[in-house]
Amino acid sequence: MAAKDSSFYKPSEGRPQADRLREQEASLRMLLAKAIGTSVAVRAALAAAAVPPGSIALADLERLPLVRKEQLPSAQAQAPPFGGWLGRSVGELRRIFVSPGPIYDPEGHEPDYWGFAPALYAAGFRGGDLVMNTFSYHLTPAGAMFDGALAQLGCVTIPSGVGNLEIQVKTLLDLEVAG
Template sequence: MTTFFDALETRAPETREHALMLALPHQIANAKKNTPAFAKLFKDVDASSITSRDALATLPVTRKNDLHDLQKVGQPKDVFGGFSALLRGPNMPRLFSSPGPIYEPEGTAKDYWRAGRAMYAAGFRAGDLAHNSFSYHMTPGAFIMESGLHAVGCTVFPAGIGQTEQQLEAIAALRPDGYAGTPSFLRILVEKAE
């Protein structure tokens, strides 16, 4: 029997497209209202008119290098360069730094990164133990995987990277149902285990 993560996954393409385009004007209006950077970037955009992919393609784009520069200008007061509606405190449990550096907030919504559907598609199920070898150091990768695994109902062993021998001991003792991490680190684990 085929199962799915949720009903959104099985929608007809035209139903999904309609829902996305219906939500788009609200998302643009929300970004303009709640973030200084999008208010400036979209100052000449009528949010209610952005109801198709063609209209979406007309919006100005911020490149990663530009985002880095905008974030740098706002420091230390606003490390997000005006692109985040989240404020530090209870609604932002974590703040990450990705290469660039680019600073990224994490909110409190369940499965904030929306990785649950991907973890389900990868074969994880409620009650599984996942060995998460993405880095928990500064970057969001491990937390993206962990939130998705929790959304599916998994327990997560937060292994991170490095400490290969200890990880192999944990794998032998815990017998996880699956692995989340980079293929290159999995290869290191496999080669060390042999």
């Protein structure tokens, strides 16, 4: 959990752009090397775009086709459960969400898996804040996405989900919820 005075900003954000780009390209190459070894869909996308993975640069990402949300149900039906995009075994996941489509969304065990904590920190959330999370916790990922990020910041989450308006208003007033 984060202390009230901790920062979720990376010190590298203040470095010169050329240094950041070098670090990002090195990270991209490392990530792709792993993904190529574990994801059939990543290998196919790189091959179709004629992008050489060993020497890929950030500018090369423009050549890769976007995977649109509406494409996922058919891709996942053809190569269950994640369309060939998952870079680990299903047994290594923490959760599988079901979004409309249906689209199966994997979640790993990493803290703040979805990377929301820096944005919530920038929005002013701090450790010890009481936060009412009104996103659904059933099947879809939004409730858990925010819950994980708030936990990483050290916030106290009230997992209210949707509905029960009267109870939610009373809770907001009784507990002096910050967000």
